[in-house]
Structures are given as C-alpha cells and as structure tokens.
Amino acid sequence: MATGILLALLCLSFLIFIHELGHYVMARLVGMRVETFAIGFGRPLYSWDYKGTKWQIGWLPFGGFVKIAGQEVNGEEDPYSIPDGFFGKSPLDRIKVALAGPLMNLLFAFLLFTVIWSFGGREKNFSEFTPKIGWIDPKSELYASGIRPGDEIVAYGNQPFSSFKDHLYAPMTASEDLLVQGNRVDYLTGAKKPFSTKVKVYPHPNSLEKGIMTAGILQPANYIIYDKLPGDKENPLPEGSPLEHSGIQYGDRIFWVDGEIVFSMQELNKILNDERVFLIVQRDGKEIMSRVPLVELEELRLDQQVKDELTDWQYEAGLGGVKPNQLKVIPYNLTSGLVVEGPLRFIDKDKEKEAFPEHMFSKLEEPLLPGDRIIAVQGEKVRTSSEMLKEIQRKKATVIIQRKSIKEAPVLWRLADAEFEEEIPGGDLKTLVDSLGQETPKTNSGSLYLLSSVIPKKRSEFTLSDEAKEQYSNEMKEALSQIERMEDPEKRAAALNLLENRENQLLLGLSGVQDRRVNYNPNPVEQFKSIIDEIYRTLYALVTGTLNPKWMSGPIGIVQVMNEGYKISSKEALYWMAFISLNLGVINLLPIPVLDGGTIVICLFELLSGKKIKPKTLEKLIVPFAVLLIVFFVFLTYHDLARLFKNFLPW
Incomplete structure (x- = not known):
C-alpha cells in the first residue's frame, strides 16, 4: 500500500511538473528570464545552473514551480519596468506563457487516452x-x-x-x-x-x-456469476452452503429465482427475504406463477370452521409440535384439494397492506382468485392442503442458473446491453418453469439448468473460521459505530433495526460472486469530451449551489484514487493520470486571478484597453484569491481526511 501511495504522489507531482514545464518552455521562447525551475518544494537538496536558470530539487519531491523574473508582485517595484520579466513582455506573450501550462496538461491527457485506446482499452464490470x-x-x-x-x-x-x-x-x-x-x-x-x-x-x-x-x-x-477468483484461484463454497450439493459449477450465473429474473444482488436478497412463497397455480386451464404472502396464523381473523380445517391439515402434515399461532400460512381460504375459495381477513390493516401493497413488485404478486388451484409450491408438486402447509414452513428457493461451456472474452461495452438481452432465452425459461408443476420437472433446457433443492440459511447459521468471525465482528462494530453517529433519530432507529435483522437474513451461501467483464475502449476524442463535460457539470453545480463542495476530492482524495487505480491495472493507472491531468488543465484555465486563467483575463484586458494595471491593483486582485484558494484546499483536505478516517474521527 505504501508503494502505491508513493507512486501516486510521484505521478501527481509529475503532472504538476509538466504543467510548469509548459510555462518554462514558452517563457524562454518569448524571451522571458526564468530565475528558478524547482522540482519539488522546500529547501533544495541539489541545485545547478543551466542557461541562466537555477534548477533545484526540493526535499519534498512532489510538484514544482517556475519563477519568472518580475512575476511576483510586491508593490515596491514596477513589474512592467523589467524588460525580460513577465510583465515586461507584451500581453500576448504573457497569454502564451499562461496558456502553455494548462495546454501541456490537456495534451498529456489526450496522449494518455490515445495510449490506452491503442492498447485495447480497459476491462471494467x-x-x-x-x-x-x-x-x-x-x-x-x-x-x-x-x-x-x-x-x-x-x-x-x-x-x-x-x-x-x-x-x-x-x-x-x-x-x-x-x-x-x-x-x-x-x-x-x-x-x-x-x-x-x-x-x-x-x-x-x-x-x-x-x-x-x-x-x-x-x-x-x-451479472451474478459464481467463478474462480482472479488469478485462477479456487473459490470453494462456504462450509454448509445451501448451494453445496445443488449442482452449481464455476462460471454459472444466478439467472432466475422464484419466478423473477435476477438483475442484482439486492434483488436476490429481496426475493429470498420478503416473506413470500413461490407457487405454480392453475387458472382457466393455464398454469401461471405467483408469489403469495406468507404470514403467521395469529395475524389472521379466522372463523371456527377454517381453524378446524387448519388444525386437521397441521396434524396430517406432521406439524403437531408447532404452536398453532406460529404456523405459517397463506392468507387464503383453501379447499383440501388446494382450490382457492377466497381471501382471509387480517386483524391488523397495516399487516394487510404489507402483504398486498399498493405498488406490487411484479405481476406475480397479484392476489389469487377464487377458483385458482395450487399445483406446485416452491418448485415441488403438491396435491393437498396439508402437503402445501408442510412445504411452506421452511423457505426453499427455486433457482435456475445459466451455464456456458466456454469462458468468453470481455465483450465491447457498446454491445454488452444487447448481448445481455440476447442471453435471456425466453423459450428455454418457459420450458423449465412449465415443468415445475409436473411429477418430474425438467432440469435443463438450452443454457439454463434447474438446480437441486436450495434451502437458504440465516447468516447466523453459517460456520465461520476464527478469522472470518473476527472480520465479521469488526464489520458489525464499524457499522454500529457509524449508526450511533447519525443525527436523525428515525433514520438511526431504522438503520439499527436493519443491522439487527442482518443476522436473520437468508442467504444462498455464494462466495466471491463476480460481474461480467466488458472491454471499455472509447476513442481518445470521446474520452476527452466526456471528462470535459463532467468537469463542466460539476463546476456548474458548484456555482449554482446544487452540489456541496465537500463531496469534491482534494489532494489526499486524488492520491487515494490513483492508488486504487494502480491496484487494478497499469491502464487503469494511466486513465486516472489522464483524468487528473485534464482536470488540472481545465481548473487552471478558470478566470480566477491566482490561476493561469485569471492571468489570461488580466492580459486580455490590457490588450483590448491598451492600459496597464497598476502593481498595487494586481496585488489586491491576487492576494485575496490566493488566500481563498488555500482555504479551499484546506477545506477539501479536511473532508478527504474525514472520509478516510471516518471510523476514528467524531464527525
């Protein structure tokens, strides 16, 4: 990590160095006298003279600066009186010098984008x-x-x-x-x-x-892909994983669970933990899928006849040891042959709204209708209400995976969405789903495979190594610490409730899931334009007040980003160098007196008006903005540190 941070600092310094090199080269070309070119800051460790310029290496080898004769305005000497000084040259020459630094950064960024593009772009998720x-x-x-x-x-x-x-x-x-x-x-x-x-x-x-x-x-x-870890390292399922004997293999993608195509881990988590049961229902001679609320018996208002029927089914199912009020049921009155007669009433209206929300997640959550007949529960064929009652007491996920025999190379990012859609074989999916209500369901159709019985487990039920237990304990302490610092009591209570429920969260027991890799390789012009647009939107949001500046990165944040880039790949590191170089160039062109853009504006004023700006006026323009810039960098650094050490600092 220390090596990565050092490399990041050196690269950031190099970007500042080429910026100053642009100023130096142009200053010499227009006849200005460059007094000092410093590589790094602080007391010089080594210095030498070359063509009238003192070159030095500072003990802090990060960044650098160029000092041109007469450029520092102190109010005691007229800077315009120095013939080979910065202000002694024409406004046009000064504009060239001020512009050269940012242009070097822009050209260097474009060069790096070209290198990345010519070497095939970057692999991304x-x-x-x-x-x-x-x-x-x-x-x-x-x-x-x-x-x-x-x-x-x-x-x-x-x-x-x-x-x-x-x-x-x-x-x-x-x-x-x-x-x-x-x-x-x-x-x-x-x-x-x-x-x-x-x-x-x-x-x-x-x-x-x-x-x-x-x-x-x-x-x-x-994509939710179970595969080997990067570097072709083995990725065994955790001990006791629900998928351990399901038939899942390396390269398999979790494609469909309990009636829903899965588009993310958060959706998968919702399907596994939302207290619904997956059914196959026969309606008007056709088989349809349904996800029906699962509730405890005590939440329903039942008449005596329904209670007696449920008691009979409970004993037929061998569930005599379960207290009646803790029995899980679906909120429908059924015949013994699993035909729906109508809905059951809830005691609590809020519970009813939870079971039948105004905005359903999908059509599968639409209420069952009188006359519907349940033929399969959680992928298993059932014939009687007692069989169904036994089946729904424990969550079982019906999982279909997509399997490909050849591991594909990353697809071009422009084509990835079209391929994502093409990889959803509707016919094969229908074949497998239609067979769920049969005596012997199909297990394969095309690239799709129905896994063997998968019974999700609570997080607390997994066997963890001592190292994993310690890591999990530390994660919980960190999360609890963050929640305790939340100011909003309602949000704090909700977050605490989520954390407490995490132990009871049902999981499939997947480890090291991966997304599909795509090849991201826009041409240099596209990449350049997209970042320019991003910078413009950020600056516009800052000026209009819609973006809080604390979310911007300062020097520490920039070093962090570059360090992370090095960990991924050399091309990723080059991208972040280009990104920062482009930002450095554009920011320096802003019309603020202390920046190059401010110098250009002052020179344009002189060029168009024919009037020189007095040294004291220049000083009054530059000094306040220099102070503001320093304060702004301190502000950004503070928030960089706050994000970096948020577990240790009291904010």
Whole structure:
C-alpha cells in the first residue's frame, strides 16, 4: 500500500511538473528570464545552473514551480519596468506563457487516452456502464410509477446516461425535481416502452452521511456469476452452503429465482427475504406463477370452521409440535384439494397492506382468485392442503442458473446491453418453469439448468473460521459505530433495526460472486469530451449551489484514487493520470486571478484597453484569491481526511 501511495504522489507531482514545464518552455521562447525551475518544494537538496536558470530539487519531491523574473508582485517595484520579466513582455506573450501550462496538461491527457485506446482499452464490470437498473428503492416515486429492476435509464434531465455514476451524480447536482427518462423492458418478448417522469430527489436510504441524494435507483444491473477468483484461484463454497450439493459449477450465473429474473444482488436478497412463497397455480386451464404472502396464523381473523380445517391439515402434515399461532400460512381460504375459495381477513390493516401493497413488485404478486388451484409450491408438486402447509414452513428457493461451456472474452461495452438481452432465452425459461408443476420437472433446457433443492440459511447459521468471525465482528462494530453517529433519530432507529435483522437474513451461501467483464475502449476524442463535460457539470453545480463542495476530492482524495487505480491495472493507472491531468488543465484555465486563467483575463484586458494595471491593483486582485484558494484546499483536505478516517474521527 505504501508503494502505491508513493507512486501516486510521484505521478501527481509529475503532472504538476509538466504543467510548469509548459510555462518554462514558452517563457524562454518569448524571451522571458526564468530565475528558478524547482522540482519539488522546500529547501533544495541539489541545485545547478543551466542557461541562466537555477534548477533545484526540493526535499519534498512532489510538484514544482517556475519563477519568472518580475512575476511576483510586491508593490515596491514596477513589474512592467523589467524588460525580460513577465510583465515586461507584451500581453500576448504573457497569454502564451499562461496558456502553455494548462495546454501541456490537456495534451498529456489526450496522449494518455490515445495510449490506452491503442492498447485495447480497459476491462471494467458490466454494471459500470449499463443503463439497466439492478435495484430501485421501493419507497421511491420511480418505484410507484412502475419502474423496476431490468428497466433502463436513457437520460437524467437533458444529460444522456453514460455510466453508473449518473445514478448518484445527477441527483446530487439536480434541483429538487429531476426528469428521468428511460424504457420499461419486457425481457420475454423484447418489447420496450419509453417512460418520462419527474421525481423529487431525496436522501439516499443506504447512506449514513448527510447530503447524499438519489432519485431512487440504488444499484445498476449486474451479472451474478459464481467463478474462480482472479488469478485462477479456487473459490470453494462456504462450509454448509445451501448451494453445496445443488449442482452449481464455476462460471454459472444466478439467472432466475422464484419466478423473477435476477438483475442484482439486492434483488436476490429481496426475493429470498420478503416473506413470500413461490407457487405454480392453475387458472382457466393455464398454469401461471405467483408469489403469495406468507404470514403467521395469529395475524389472521379466522372463523371456527377454517381453524378446524387448519388444525386437521397441521396434524396430517406432521406439524403437531408447532404452536398453532406460529404456523405459517397463506392468507387464503383453501379447499383440501388446494382450490382457492377466497381471501382471509387480517386483524391488523397495516399487516394487510404489507402483504398486498399498493405498488406490487411484479405481476406475480397479484392476489389469487377464487377458483385458482395450487399445483406446485416452491418448485415441488403438491396435491393437498396439508402437503402445501408442510412445504411452506421452511423457505426453499427455486433457482435456475445459466451455464456456458466456454469462458468468453470481455465483450465491447457498446454491445454488452444487447448481448445481455440476447442471453435471456425466453423459450428455454418457459420450458423449465412449465415443468415445475409436473411429477418430474425438467432440469435443463438450452443454457439454463434447474438446480437441486436450495434451502437458504440465516447468516447466523453459517460456520465461520476464527478469522472470518473476527472480520465479521469488526464489520458489525464499524457499522454500529457509524449508526450511533447519525443525527436523525428515525433514520438511526431504522438503520439499527436493519443491522439487527442482518443476522436473520437468508442467504444462498455464494462466495466471491463476480460481474461480467466488458472491454471499455472509447476513442481518445470521446474520452476527452466526456471528462470535459463532467468537469463542466460539476463546476456548474458548484456555482449554482446544487452540489456541496465537500463531496469534491482534494489532494489526499486524488492520491487515494490513483492508488486504487494502480491496484487494478497499469491502464487503469494511466486513465486516472489522464483524468487528473485534464482536470488540472481545465481548473487552471478558470478566470480566477491566482490561476493561469485569471492571468489570461488580466492580459486580455490590457490588450483590448491598451492600459496597464497598476502593481498595487494586481496585488489586491491576487492576494485575496490566493488566500481563498488555500482555504479551499484546506477545506477539501479536511473532508478527504474525514472520509478516510471516518471510523476514528467524531464527525
């Protein structure tokens, strides 16, 4: 880690060095006298003279500076009186010198983008660039309007979707209302229906920090692939994993669970833990899938006849040891032959709303109708209500995986979404699902395979090594520490409740799941333009007040990002160097007196007006902005440190 941080610091220093080199070269070309070119800061460790310039290496070898004669305005000497000084040259020559530094950064960034492009681009996860939704907040306006996992976002406001960062960036920089445009997608027919809706942005439900906003999209879509770890390392399932004897193999993708195509880990978690049971129901001669609420008997208002029937079924199912009020049932009155006669009443209306919400997750949650006959429960054929009652006392997931015999190379990111859609074989899926109500269900159709019985386990039921136990204990302490620092008591209570429920969360026991890799390789011009656009949007949001500057990265944050890039790959490291170089160039062109852009504006004023600005006026312009810039960097550094040491600092 120390090596990575050192390399990051050196690269950041190199970007500053080439910036100053641009100033130096242009200053010499226009006849200015460069007094000092420093590589690093602080007391010189080594220095030498070359062509009238003192070159020195500071004991802090990060960054550097160029000192041109007469450039430092102190109010005692007229800088315009120094013939080979900065202000002694024409405004046009000064503009050239001021412009040369930022241009070097821009050209260097373009060069690095070209190198990355010519070497085939970078490998990224599918989730980083797909517009497809992996999970959406059930309490959001988008969810209420019918948007679900698998649908896709086309644009936020007038900004076309470009990457997963837009799900956070657009709400963070938007005003109160945000226009969201996209498509509702039917993956079995391939049909897409456009939507456009305005929603209010609101605090991100998964964030413990104030100021993080969302429009409701909490996770992009991703593949859930069980495979070897990077470096071809083995990735055995945890001891006692529910998938241990299911038939799952390396390279398999969790494709479908309990009636739903799975688009993310958060959706998978919802399906496993939402207290519903997966049924195959016969209606009007056709078989349909349904996900029906599972409730404890004590939550229902029952007449004596229904109670007596349930008691009989309980003993027929061999469940005599279960207390009647703790018995899990579905809220429907059934015949002994599993024909629905009608719904049962809830004691608590709120419980009824939870079981039958106004906005259903999918059509599978629509209520059963009188006359419907249940023929399969959790993938198993049933004939009587007592068989069904026994089956639903323990959660069992019906899981279909997608298997490919050859491990594919990363697909081009532009084609990844189309391939994602093509990889959903509606016919094969229908073949497997239709067989679930039969005596012997099919186990394979095309690339799809039905896994053997999978009984999810609570997190607390897994056997962990001492090392894993310690790691989990530390994670819980860290999470609890963060929750205790939350100011909003309601949010703190909700987060604490979620943490406590985590122990009882049902899991499939997958380890080291991976997303599909895609080849991200836009041409240098595209990459350059996209980052310029990102910088513009950020600056606009800062000026208009829609983005809090504390979310920007300072020097420490930049070093962190570069360090992470080195850990991934050399091309990733080059990308972040290019990204930072481009930002450095653009920021320096802002029309602020202490920056190169401010110098250019002052020189343009002189060029157009023919008047020189007095030294004292220059000093009054530069000094306050220099102080503000220093304060701003201290502010950014403070928040960089706060994010870095949030587990140890009291904010």
